[in-house]
Amino acid sequence: MSSSVRVEAYLESLGGAAACDRCISDAFAALAPWSANLAARRLACIDAAERARERCGSCGAKMLVTRTRQAVPQAHR
Ligand SMILES: [Zn+2]
Structure with a gap:
């Protein structure tokens, strides 16, 4: 499974909450911070x-965070 698919699944599991690259990286034992950053940027790209x-x-740190897009419109329907 590619890292961007795993990161997308992780962001969806947060229910639309934002996560910084470091927390995304920490969620996966084998995912390096640069790899989490790349996966998050790829998801934003598509x-x-x-x-x-x-x-x-x-x-709780204020920095560049990523959140899934799918969860937002569904929550308001
Ligand atoms: Zn964080």
């Missing part, structure tokens, strides 16, 4: 996720 400078839902 509009599966959005990246913004916000507070991370896991560690």
Whole structure:
């Protein structure tokens, strides 16, 4: 399974909450921080996720975070 698929599944499991690259990396024992960053940027590229400078839902740090796009419209329907 590619890292971007695993990261997308992880972001969906958060229910639309934002996660920074470090928390994404920490969620997978074998995923290096640069690999988490690449996967998150790839997801943003295909509009599966959005990246913004916000507070991370896991560690609380205000930095560049990623959240899945799918969970947002479903929550408002
Ligand atoms: Zn974090």
